[in-house]
Amino acid sequence: MNLGTLRCKGDVFQLGESSQEINFLSGNISISGSELAANMLSRGIPIESGEFDHPDGWIPPEQEKLGKLILSFLGLLFADPLVSAVLRKSVDLYPHKVLSGDDAITSHMVSWDFWEQHPEKWHSGLPAENRIADFGLTHVVGVRLFSIPPVYREAILHFCAGERLGAIYPRLIHAGIITYLLTMDEPKGPILESFIVPNTVSLEEGPPDGYFQSYQIQIKTSKGMINIGSPDDSKREVLKRISDHELRSKVESEWEELQKKRKRTVGYRRRRSISDSSIEHVAWLFRRHVLQESVSDIARVKNTSFSTVESSIKRLRFAIDLQPKSAVKCLRHKVRPNRLHSS
Numbered sequence: 394m395n396l397g398t399l400r401c402k403g404d405v406f407q408l409g410e411s412s413q414e415i416n417f418l419s420g421n422i423s424i425s426g427s428e429l430a431a432n433m434l435s436r437g438i439p440i441e442s443g444e445f446d447h448p449d450g451w452i453p454p455e456q457e458k459l460g461k462l463i464l465s466f467l468g469l470l471f472a473d474p475l476v477s478a479v480l481r482k483s484v485d486l487y488p489h490k491v492l493s494g495d496d497a498i499t500s501h502m503v504s505w506d507f508w509e510q511h512p513e514k515w516h517s518g519l520p521a522e523n524r525i526a527d528f529g530l531t532h533v534v535g536v537r538l539f540s541i542p543p544v545y546r547e548a549i550l551h552f553c554a555g556e557r558l559g560a561i562y563p564r565l566i567h568a569g570i571i572t573y574l575l576t577m578d579e580p581k582g583p584i585l586e587s588f589i590v591p592n593t594v595s596l597e598e599g600p601p602d603g604y605f606q607s608y609q610i611q612i613k614t615s616k617g618m619i620n621i622g623s624p625d626d627s628k629r630e631v632l633k634r635i636s637d638h639e640l641r642s643k644v645e646s647e648w649e650e651l652q653k654k655r656k657r658t659v660g661y662r663r664r665r666s667i668s669d670s671s672i673e674h675v676a677w678l679f680r681r682h683v684l685q686e687s688v689s690d691i692a693r694v695k696n697t698s699f700s701t702v703e704s705s706i707k708r709l710r711f712a713i714d715l716q717p718k719s720a721v722k723c724l725r726h727k728v729r730p731n732r733l734h735s736s
Contacts, residue, residue: 429461434468434586437676439667460589460601461667462675463565463713469679470556471569471585475733476683479552480585484570486545489521491574498571499590503530504539505567506594508546512724515543530594547724554723555730556683559714561602563721564592674705681706682715685734 429439439461470476491501507528508515514528519540526532549570553562569587576583589601597603620634628648635641644651677695680686692702710716722729 429464434464435472437465437469437679438672439465439468456601456605458667458671459712462671462709463561463601464587464589465667465672465675466679466713466715467565467569467587469676470683471587473683473733476552476556477585479733480566480570480573483545483548483552483566484573486542486548487570487574488542488545489539491571491577493575498575499533500535500537500539501571502564502568502590503536503593504541505546505564506592507538508541509563510595512543512546515540517542543724550721551723551726551730553721554726555732557715557717557720557729557732559716559719560721561600561714564602565589674709677702678706678709678713678715682710683732683734685732 433439471480489501491497503525507525507530511528521540523538523540524532525536525538528538530538549563549566553566558566565587568590569585572586572588573583591604592602599605628645632641632645635644673695677691680691681688688699688703688706691697692699695702720729
């Protein structure tokens with residue numbers, strides 16, 4: 394799982410009793426995230442198997458947890474036999490090969506994002522691959538715009554409309570198909586597994602496929618501004634950045650108070666992991682939303698009260714964009730199709 398982050402400016406507060414100011418730096422979008430174990434994700438359990446991080450990358454803990462909850466739901470969704478059968482038909486409609494390499498994956502994701510935003514610009518005479526600059530996007534070395542026919546886009550949207558999935562899900566279903574095509578020649582066979590990356594064609598602050606404010610903090614001194622890092626940096630990492638002996642002593646002696654202030658200023662929350670109860674709630678939501686089981690049946694099987702199951706499903710459904718009335722629509726159909734698991 395990888396989410397976009399953005400460093401930005403913020404408020405000013407004091408370090409100890411001195412007149413030194415601490416400011417937030419502004420910078421460019423950077424990437425940070427974690428890899429989840431595929432065998433566990435198919436059971437709805439988001440277990441980290443690895444991490445990657447740009448030196449300036451940072452994801453707010455609450456947003457990282459939200460991304461894991463979404464991928465947990467998608468893990469259960471892709472493991473469902475009916476869903477898997479439908480999506481494999483969509484794989485056959487995708488006209489391009491998917492090769493390994495970051496630029497290749499980026500090209501396929503940017504292509505979906507572009508045509509989702511600008512379906513009117515597609516025509517049957519387009520080459521299979523196009524320069525993104527030809528469509529008003531900033532040139533990026535190695536990134537291309539693939540021509541994605543409406544029949545493929547309609548297959549994805551039709552599925553999402555039928556399962557009452559929110560606006561973020563078509564590109565996540567597309568990501569799952571990209572992963573399937575990428576792993577087509579694997580010894581164990583291809584897998585449907587999604588990932589979250591920023592929607593750079595329509596980049597917004599806050600949503601799981603957007604960017605998030607990441608704070609790199611500076612101290613203003615008589616010798617200039619000194620970078621002391623983000624809320625995730627350890628005391629040792631911060632002190633490594635400071636060469637001035639007097640300032641090092643100041644930061645070291647007031648470290649606890651400095652930590653409290655900067656975490657309070659950015660609304661920082663330390664806990665990033667997903668609790669067992671949250672994982673169970675995702676399973677409840679999957680059974681209710683996709684399998685169409687009643688709340689009463691879920692509560693009875695799990696030996697849990699009706700109100701507990703109902704309220705948990707309601708909160709989570711809102712959090713991960715599974716409100717039936719606000720689900721996406723097809724390109725061609727005015728009425729949403731029936732669900733795969735109709736009661």
